[in-house]
Amino acid sequence: MQTVTRSPGRMFMIVAIIAVLWNLLGVFMFIMQVTLSPAAIASMPAAQQAVYQAIPVWTNIAFGVAVLSGLVGSVGLLLKKRWAVPVFALSLLAVLVQAAGNYMSTPLWQVTGPSGLVMPLLVAAIALYLWRYAANAARHGWLH
Secondary structure, three states, X not given: OOOOOOOOOHXXXXXXXXXXXXXXXXXXXXXXXXXXXXXXXXXXXXXXXXXXXXXOHHHHHHHHHHHHHHHHHHHHHHOXXXXXXXXXXXXXXXXXXXXXXXXXXXXXXXXXXXXXXXXXXXXXXXXXXXXXXXXXXXXXXXXX
């Protein structure tokens, strides 16, 4: 008995393309963060300097893993590859590690307060959405 799967439709490709663009933006932001010059950091307000100077290497590694695996997962989704699902899961995990790590090991909360949670929560929500979207696509047989 053969199973027939319907085509994912145009929305699938739209989501995949937006995911690639979103994660390319993330890679750009990662590169900007890890290549900030001492002069650029010195030009920031003192509180923001304290945050940047306190960022541990391991949270930058998590940031890199988050954006690179997000980009690879997005390309996998675009190519309709099943391996996009675990790659998106890795990205989500790295997003959570990076955000939690930055709040636990830097004065980020003191500098930004509750309003500073908006971007990390948005990034985590998008990472969760992409993982769930890919898992759903795999269940529908759209990924091989």
